[in-house]
Amino acid sequence: MLSSPTALSAAALGRAAAPKLARLLTYRTVSSRVPEEMEPDQFEAFIAALPELFPLVSAALQLERVNGFGLLYRWPGTASPEASPEAAAGDPADGRGPAVLMAHYDVVPVEDPSRWDYPPFAGTVTETSIEGRGALDDKGALAAVLEAAEQLLAEGFAPAGDIYFSFGNNEETAGDTAAAAAALLAERGIRPWLVLDEGGAVASGAFPFVSAPLAVVGVSEKGILDVELAVEDAGGHASTPNRMGATARLARAVVRLDRRPFPASLPDVSVEMVQRLSGSAPLPLRLVLGNAAHLRGALTRVFGLLGGEPNAMTRTTVAVTQLRGSKGSNVLATRATANANIRVAVGETVASTVSRLRSIIRDPQVSLRVVEGNEPSPVSATDNAQFALLEDTIRTCFPDAVPVPYIMLGGTDARRFTSICDAVYRFAPFRMSAADRASIHADNERLGIETFGEGIAFYKALMGAL
Structure with a gap:
């Protein structure tokens, strides 16, 4: 030693x-x-x-x-x-x-x-x-x-x-x-x-x-996935906009992704992590953390409420990082795009993640394209x-x-x-x-x-x- x-x-x-x-x-x-x-x-x-x-x-x-x-x-x-x-x-x-x-x-x-x-x-x-x-x-x-x-x-x-x-x-x-x-x-x-x-x-x-x-x-480590969301439209002059044009439809898709996070669960590795650190926690919390395997559901909800890193430990996360629309301030976009940077949780796959994105967005006029991705x-x-x-x-x-x-x-x-x-x-x-x-x-x-x-x-x- x-x-x-x-x-x-x-x-x-x-x-x-x-x-x-x-x-x-x-x-x-x-x-x-x-x-x-x-x-x-x-x-x-x-x-x-x-x-x-x-x-x-x-x-x-x-x-x-x-x-x-x-x-x-x-x-x-x-x-x-x-x-x-x-x-x-x-x-x-x-x-x-x-x-x-x-x-x-x-x-x-x-x-x-x-x-x-x-x-x-x-x-x-x-x-x-x-x-x-x-x-x-x-x-x-x-x-x-x-x-x-x-x-x-x-x-x-x-x-x-x-x-x-x-x-x-x-x-x-x-x-x-x-x-x-x-x-x-x-x-x-x-x-x-x-x-x-x-x-x-x-x-x-x-x-x-x-x-x-x-x-x-x-x-x-989580998988890393970039997915492009895209909407095509006829475009036109900004003085005569149509309802649910390319940018509005894309914005609705982005809001839906923000409002409906992926389901949460506490993976086995995180349960082991919590149990190992329980001995360093104050006594009341020590009992809770030491029984993480039996309290997985409750701890999952707590981690989600804490936000930030604890929340990200429990689920696949989606962050829309880039938005693109018209090149002119008075021109309706004929194509609007957003990039979703996604961290795929262990237990999920790139394919299952894209499938869930489609179900959350619920709009066939929003196309999804995998730009780059790797599995967890x-x-x-x-x-x-x-x-x-x-x-x-x-x-x-x-x-x-x-x-x-x-x-x-x-x-x-x-x-x-x-x-x-x-x-x-x-x-x-x-x-x-x-x-x-x-x-x-x-x-x-x-x-x-x-x-x-x-x-x-x-x-x-x-x-x-x-």
């Missing part, structure tokens, strides 16, 4: 590695679905900086470029055959296969740099934090993985089984690099024993009336050796936190690996307050220096146990 790192050692770890992460934050590796908005030289510069910042990793691990800017490192294990990356990795003597640690280094755009306390791409290090776009999502995790490996190599450590680092370059646009990396491993006959990507965190204030931080580990991810087990390893590592590095499984509401690159691994989990080993979580994709994204150090210690302990 590894000893728990002290706050001082975590702070020291973070302080020593902070300049490395700060350097990585200076590269504008912004993802966009519009190729002209990308800056390929910034991605190349980011990749070129890694050998300078992590020389032992660069010397000891094999690196392949995947799908252009994706990075796939292989750290050969002592129980695996020393061979080229094309060789299938052998299983270590204890029966474990290779492990894959994931992160991505692309970031979302900055809307207004003037609203930031520090320039978003300056990589500023303060007394307590590392400031910049990508610090939490997700360059912090990438830097923590590489720094942990750098320190282990300096200590002479070698893993028993192969460890892969898969670093994506287009996660923010739901790109295909992670899928290409998974396909590459599949072609080589490599089936990982464990895959760990971003997702949950050591979250404070994440559940009402529970004071202890929760180490939420994603065991699945399979649910990884919580009673296996892989989850037990994550729990043990969490308890070692975050002794005050309660490890709990949950279903991620957002999407990650990890879903691309579920076809080659049955044990895919989503957990970023960083403490995050509600304010920290709110800064992701928003202004003033930052990672605390001590928090960064705790993340390095986590990855170091996890890799040391593989």
Whole structure:
């Protein structure tokens, strides 16, 4: 059993590695679905900086470029055959296969740099934090993985089984690099024993009336679906409008979707989550949460009333995010469209979701077109050796936190690996307050220096146990 790192050692770890992460934050590796908005030289510069910042990793691990800017490192294990990356990795003597640690280094755009306390791409290090776009999502995790490996190599450590680092370059646009990396491993006959990507965190204030931080580990994630609603009409001059034109009919469909949410239920993973955190709740609530399996219906209704994240945990959600109509202020629309961004709950499918949309809208003149979609991810087990390893590592590095499984509401690159691994989990080993979580994709994204150090210690302990 590894000893728990002290706050001082975590702070020291973070302080020593902070300049490395700060350097990585200076590269504008912004993802966009519009190729002209990308800056390929910034991605190349980011990749070129890694050998300078992590020389032992660069010397000891094999690196392949995947799908252009994706990075796939292989750290050969002592129980695996020393061979080229094309060789299938052998299983270590204890029966474990290779492990894959994931992160991505692309970031979302900055809307207004003037609203930031520090320039978003300056990589500023303060007394307590590392400031910049990508610090939490997700360059912090990438830097923590590489720094942990750098320190282990300096200590002479070698893993028993192969460890892969898969670093994506287009996660923010739901790109295909992670899928290409998974396909590459599949072609080589490599089936990982464990895959760990971003997702949950050591979250404070994440559940009402529970004071202890929760180490939420994603065991699945909702499907992501974009559906275009469209209405065609004859159009004409705005001075002579007809009743129920394209925009009015579309608006009625949008209102119907808003007024009739999908049915709610509390999935088994959420029941287990509630039961696990019950021990940290005050006594009256502890009895309720501890009996979540028997009070599923009542808890489902309570979660729905709480709104926000608790409500989203219970159902498929629909958010109309884009509306388009006429191009002229005095012209009736001949075509009006809306984009519905939908997060498909575990247990539902893309097909069943579209079918329910049609039944809610109840208008054959509103056409539905699936723009892009993927099914919810399979649910990884919580009673296996892989989850037990994550729990043990969490308890070692975050002794005050309660490890709990949950279903991620957002999407990650990890879903691309579920076809080659049955044990895919989503957990970023960083403490995050509600304010920290709110800064992701928003202004003033930052990672605390001590928090960064705790993340390095986590990855170091996890890799040391593989």
